[in-house]
Amino acid sequence: MKKLLLITFVISLTASIQAIESQYHITPESIMKHIEVLAHDSLEGRQIGEPGELKAAEYIRAQFKAAGLSAIGTDNYFQYYDFLKEIKITPENNSFNINGTSLVLHEDYIPLKVSFNNLQYMPTAYDDLGTQIQRTSLNIIDVNFGIKISDDSGVYNDYANKDVKGKIVSIKRFAPDKKDYPHVDFSKHELLIDKINTAIAHKVSSIIFYTPEGHDDTLVDQRVIKILSKEIPIFFFKKSGMEKINQVSDTYDMTFYIELDYVRDTSQNVIGIVEGETDTTVIIGAHYDHLGWGDTYASSYKGEPAIHNGADDNASGVAALIELAHYYAQAKEKPHYSMLFIAFSGEEAGLLGASNFAKNMTIDSSKVRMMLNMDMIGRLKEQDKGLAIMGVGTTNEFTNFFDSLNYQDVKLTLSNAGYAASDHTAFTTEEIPALHIFTGAHKDYHKPSDDIEMIDADGIVKVTRFMNTLISYFDTLEKPLTFTKPKSSHDGKRRKKYSVTLGVIPDHVTEVQGFRIDGVMADKPAEKAGMLKGDIIKKLGEVVINDIYDYMNALSKFKKGDTVTAIVKRGDKEIELSVTF
Numbered sequence: 186m187k188k189l190l191l192i193t194f195v196i197s198l199t200a201s202i203q204a205i206e207s208q209y210h211i212t213p214e215s216i217m218k219h220i221e222v223l224a225h226d227s228l229e230g231r232q233i234g235e236p237g238e239l240k241a242a243e244y245i246r247a248q249f250k251a252a253g254l255s256a257i258g259t260d261n262y263f264q265y266y267d268f269l270k271e272i273k274i275t276p277e278n279n280s281f282n283i284n285g286t287s288l289v290l291h292e293d294y295i296p297l298k299v300s301f302n303n304l305q306y307m308p309t310a311y312d313d314l315g316t317q318i319q320r321t322s323l324n325i326i327d328v329n330f331g332i333k334i335s336d337d338s339g340v341y342n343d344y345a346n347k348d349v350k351g352k353i354v355s356i357k358r359f360a361p362d363k364k365d366y367p368h369v370d371f372s373k374h375e376l377l378i379d380k381i382n383t384a385i386a387h388k389v390s391s392i393i394f395y396t397p398e399g400h401d402d403t404l405v406d407q408r409v410i411k412i413l414s415k416e417i418p419i420f421f422f423k424k425s426g427m428e429k430i431n432q433v434s435d436t437y438d439m440t441f442y443i444e445l446d447y448v449r450d451t452s453q454n455v456i457g458i459v460e461g462e463t464d465t466t467v468i469i470g471a472h473y474d475h476l477g478w479g480d481t482y483a484s485s486y487k488g489e490p491a492i493h494n495g496a497d498d499n500a501s502g503v504a505a506l507i508e509l510a511h512y513y514a515q516a517k518e519k520p521h522y523s524m525l526f527i528a529f530s531g532e533e534a535g536l537l538g539a540s541n542f543a544k545n546m547t548i549d550s551s552k553v554r555m556m557l558n559m560d561m562i563g564r565l566k567e568q569d570k571g572l573a574i575m576g577v578g579t580t581n582e583f584t585n586f587f588d589s590l591n592y593q594d595v596k597l598t599l600s601n602a603g604y605a606a607s608d609h610t611a612f613t614t615e616e617i618p619a620l621h622i623f624t625g626a627h628k629d630y631h632k633p634s635d636d637i638e639m640i641d642a643d644g645i646v647k648v649t650r651f652m653n654t655l656i657s658y659f660d661t662l663e664k665p666l667t668f669t670k671p672k673s674s675h676d677g678k679r680r681k682k683y684s685v686t687l688g689v690i691p692d693h694v695t696e697v698q699g700f701r702i703d704g705v706m707a708d709k710p711a712e713k714a715g716m717l718k719g720d721i722i723k724k725l726g727e728v729v730i731n732d733i734y735d736y737m738n739a740l741s742k743f744k745k746g747d748t749v750t751a752i753v754k755r756g757d758k759e760i761e762l763s764v765t766f
């Protein structure tokens with residue numbers, strides 16, 4: 186009896202979805218037309234801030250206009266925002282002199298991007314009371330690998346019996362030979378960022394890194410640019426630079442000047458709207474940027490620079506976005522809710538476009554009903570799991586919809602997770618119910634081989650049909666959607682380095698000293714410790730947190746069950762919270 190009732194309910198729900206009809210027909214050909222433009226070599230991989238990305242934006246704008254969408258950016262269809270593109274280090278603004286000998290920038294040495302910036306340095310040091318004192322010469326103290334470990338993996342200390350406070354230290358890259366310390370796990374302590382934090386904890390005045398014998402002597406730096414300066418100068422020296430130092434005796438006269446040039450650039454989201462009967466809005470989005478020539482840490486490709494066309498990631502989502510825009514603009518009956526179509530830029534650089542929009546909406550943000558993100562929807566036929574729908578846990582109404590949906594056109598795999606590395610996360614953190622529609626990962630992900638030949642255009646048409654089923658159902662449902670905090674983050678692989686998680690969403694946009702929390706997940710250590718959205722983590726355990734990299738570095742040190750003190754800035758106040766992992 187119970188079963189019979191359930192079946193009746195399923196049929197009645199499926200029957201009750203009155204799909205929105207349109208004069209416009211979405212076909213595999215109309216989909217491919219957009220992908221051919223967006224994934225063409227002439228757009229050079231649509232990297233943020235590059236001409237190819239702007240060309241893609243202009244194409245999408247023309248499509249939105251042709252479809253008859255109203256412009257709803259800040260500047261017509263565009264919404265501009267600025268971002269940190271590069272940190273430049275030029276010989277005009279940087280110098281290093283030691284006992285009258287000049288080191289050559291990029292040949293003998295570089296200041297690291299994380300170094301203190303805009304600094305004219307004369308030798309200084311600190312006395313025991315911490316007062317700065319001027320000196321004309323200083324010792325450089327070598328602290329071997331600069332590693333200090335005292336945890337379960339073993340005990341090892343390069344700082345033992347060394348008075349480094351206020352001194353310049355030199356530190357080798359890498360870690361001691363495993364043979365000599367079979368029981369010590371150096372893997373969590375050998376990155377530059379680990380060593381920098383350890384040295385700063387010992388109150389050194391400056392750090393010089395160098396490469397030990399027997400290794401490639403190329404200058405290295407962190408590849409990332411979204412880092413914030415440390416309070417001390419930090420250099421990397423090649424062998425030639427070290428030789429120039431070692432030619433002189435134990436004491437040095439040195440002066441240096443560091444200027445890191447923070448190059449900012451502008452990028453843009455493309456936004457248009459189909460006005461419905463009400464100003465309550467459904468946001469439909471897809472990112473149009475990709476990885477350019479692969480010269481970014483997000484690329485998984487190794488080899489000569491090559492164009493990453495990103496046909497699946499995410500020309501596929503944008504093609505569907507444009508086609509849906511045409512579809513609803515020509516709907517036979519006006520939709521109940523307004524539909525905002527947005528093509529995001531800067532997703533690959535850290536959800537920049539989506540975060541900028543979510544924080545500066547060009548519509549009334551209190552009237553946003555839900556957000557639907559299409560990111561990588563071009564490979565349906567090769568996926569056993571069919572179409573993945575993530576974020577189902579962000580409102581009970583999604584759960585109700587999928588529970589009762591009897592959908593035959595494509596196989597659906599549902600996940601409650603609401604936070605993942607794609608644009609919908611920027612909306613979930615604003616407490617807007619959001620779904621990520623996704624045909625799944627594949628071996629060509631973030632490689633030049635993610636190209637047009639592999640695209641399943643019939644599959645994308647099926648995805649647009651599913652989108653219409655979903656949108657049509659919610660268009661007739663008058664009930665407001667109440668956001669529920671999803672319990673877990675993306676189900677994907679967590680990097681092995683981390684055995685714990687704090688359960689927070691990083692703020693990728695606000696540039697602050699520290700790690701700003703943009704959202705707190707339910708039932709995770711951060712929530713239990715009392716952390717709130719907007720808090721800035723300044724210290725976790727012993728590690729001072731300057732940016733997300735320090736944060737990840739700190740996290741790698743903890744294990745389940747550890748309790749540590751976190752210092753958090755909330756408003757003007759710094760508070761201490763106890764976090765148990």
Ligand SMILES: [Zn+2]
Binds near residue numbers: 499
């Ligand atoms: Zn993507």
